[in-house]
Amino acid sequence: MKYPKIPLAQTVVQLCKAKDISNIVISPGSRNAPLTLGFTNDSFFNCYSIVDERCAAFFALGIAQQTQKPVAVLCTSGSALLNYYPAIAEAYYSDIPLVVLSADRPKYLVGIGDGQTINQKEVYKNHIVYSANLKQDVKAENNSETEELPIFKNIENKLEKLLGLQQTIQQENETEINTAINTAITQNGPVHINIPFEEPLYELTDELAVNPKVILPEVNVVKTNPEALNDLVDVWNNTSKKMILVGVNKPNSIEQQWLNKLAEDESVIVFTETTSNLHHDNFFPSIDQIIAPLTEDEFKRLQPDILLTFGGLIVSKKIKAFLRTYKPKFHWHIDEKKANNTFFSLSNHLRGNPNTFFSKFLPKVDVRKSSYFSFWSAIKKNRLVKHDSYLETIPYSDFKVFNQILSTLPSDSVLQLSNSSTIRYAQLFKLNKAVDVFCNRGTSGIDGSTSTAIGFALKSDRQTTLVTGDLSFFYDSNALWNDYIPNNFRIIVINNQGGGIFRILPGHKNTENFDTYFETKHKLSAKQLCEMYDFDYQEVSGEFNLSSALQSFYNNNSRPKLLEVFTPREINDEVLLSYFKFIK
Known part of the structure; x- marks a missing residue:
């Protein structure tokens, strides 16, 4: 097998392989040639060539959306990586793991007027879960005098030589790459690894020069506080109007037994959206059909005591306007990472997976007598009849x-x-x-x-x-x-x-x-x-x-x-x- 001669490129490729990142979306360029050669010469990787970087990043996002695994995108230096930004922001807010590998020029060539050169360090800092700016190799196979390398033309890089040289830089780079990819895995979000390469860029070798250390991601298990859970159960059991609102949700992610349990409770109504991927005859899938025609008295009757939300962002502007005006007494949101205060009434962020929460919470709650579901179920049936009639006219x-x-x-x-x-x-x-x-x-x-x-x-x-x-x-x-x-x-x-x-x-x-x-x-x-x-x-x-x-x-x-x-x-x-x- 052929490998890129640059040790840093070998390190990146080996660690992607060790962490099972098999899908690599590559946009053409020269500065990223060491990585392109490394990935495309290894049959472990599925490599895809997409010229337009904006399309490439969204294409990678679609792969990650389907596989539920990190996907890498690779580009050259300069404006190329800026074209990734729309997809990076989408991945950030949709919790999708993308690994951005951007090639860069060495530090001494940045800011001197060279083409295809921008300030790439932390370029995505507001929409990224981790940013790694790697250090350039100082190892030169054909150069016995390291001082002659251009990397040592400023004081900072001379200090790097004195303090650590290649071994220390290699260790730091390995740690940063491990941390970045592990963060993409554990936090389900985009990460950026910026990688400086010195010319020559296209040289190959038959042997690996490095054997990078693989650091496994740490899995944090969220433990439920029994006392806090019992407090939630008490509040739930003492309210007669509970609304569950589900945003973007992965298919088949919630066990049917918990959906059935919610659906049989007369004090609960479950609003879902097209992107919720949840189905039950007792759920309310077309929110705007219910919300749009309501009078003020009906809005007050719909106003929940408890609003329980999970999943991603909500499409319906009407439900957002309703819940911001007719606020619930309690808003609980279930999510492993974050809880948006969408309705300006957030009271509890229940950290964890919705399925895990329901498995601990729902067996403890009582099914309460209430007219909440029956009243709105009758309205739903009426709306559906009207809906069909409208289509005929x-x-x-x-x-x-x-x-x-x-x-x-x-x-x-x-x-x-x-x-x-x-x-x-x-x-x-x-x-x-x-x-x-x-x-x-x-x-x-x-x-x-x-x-x-x-x-x-x-x-x-x-x-x-x-x-x-x-x-x-x-x-x-x-x-x-x-x-x-x-x-x-x-x-x-x-x-x-x-x-x-x-x-x-x-x-x-x-x-x-x-x-x-x-x-x-x-x-x-x-x-x-x-x-x-x-x-x-x-x-x-x-x-x-x-x-x-x-x-x-x-x-x-x-x-x-x-x-x-x-x-x-x-x-x-x-x-x-x-x-x-x-x-x-």
Whole structure:
């Protein structure tokens, strides 16, 4: 096997291998050549070449989302690593382990005007769980006089030589790399390892020069305080209105016995979102259907004594507005890392895994008599009847399109959703329980949805369908510049010729200023992109045509498929806004 000649590159590659980081997403460059050579010459690693660094990072995020393991992204120096930042922020807020490996110039070449050189140290410091800035090797195979190396041209580096030389630097680098990767594993978040390399960069060797020490991650076991748990049980048993609100949640992460226990309690209502991946006939999956039409008296009746939350960020603005106005007496949040004070009433951060908490808590609580569930269950049934009636009265529009698409998704498949209007429409419809749902809700940006979906699909043995709006799709169109897209991957682009969500928000619609700077009206089509990237392309407009297209869209094919659904730009907002009036 061939190895990069630079000891620091050997160290990084060996420690990634020792910690089972097998998926490496590489963007081309020269300064990162030692690592690229190290990873690509070792059959242990699955290496993927993605030119656009922004797409590369989201692609890696999708792999990590599916595998639940750290994935490394590798780039050259300069602005390359800045393009990772959107995905880094998403990983930070969505608790996804990414390991950023950025090549850098030696310290003496930073700040002197060299090209592709920026201040890379701690560049992600506000959105990273650990940042390691490694030291450059001072070992030179072909140089007997270490003082001649440019690294010793300033006093600081002369001191480094006197105090430690290569052995000390090697030990420090090993410790930093171990710490960074261990932190990504234990905290489920992004880490940054910045790695300086001196030229020559492309030399190979047949033997390893280093054998880095592997430090195992420390697993902190959170112990439950019995007295504190009993206090929570007492409060729970003495309240008649308990609301559970679940944000982004991994599929199959909560045992069904605990869901059943919650569902049978008359004093509990469970609100879930499309991204919660939790299902029970007694749960309330379409929050805005319930919340939007309520009167003040009904809001007071819904106001919980206890709000128990778990999972990631919440999509529904209506539930957030409600709970910020009609605050619960107690808000408990279950999470191993953090508890956001989303509703300005947080009283307890219950550190740990929701499944573990429920296994200790729910066997101790009583099922209490209450009209809380029955009252809101009756309203839910009424809303669903109204929902079906509304679908029969409206013209062809985004609303009807989402109903058709979401009702035809194949069982045992994966649905990836883009942000903005797409995720909000999806909240209003009942989904097949056998479909798992994912969406980049950490930062809720439109960037990277397609890249993430492709990364996920690559590592999944199930068909993955991305449903996306037109702006989100075109914004991330470089995602299709990718040689790893599986043939069973599907994209549905709902093209309403602009940012339709801005027509729903308050503003002066149908003016030149609005059309240009808010809605960003356009006449783009995905057809030419599909020709360039070898996607099977089909476009439709109209309810009957869409229904016909969907019948064969998910069938096996020799290429990935894209279905572009055109909808009428100027009526979509009115149809959606009228919906909430109709179901009241």
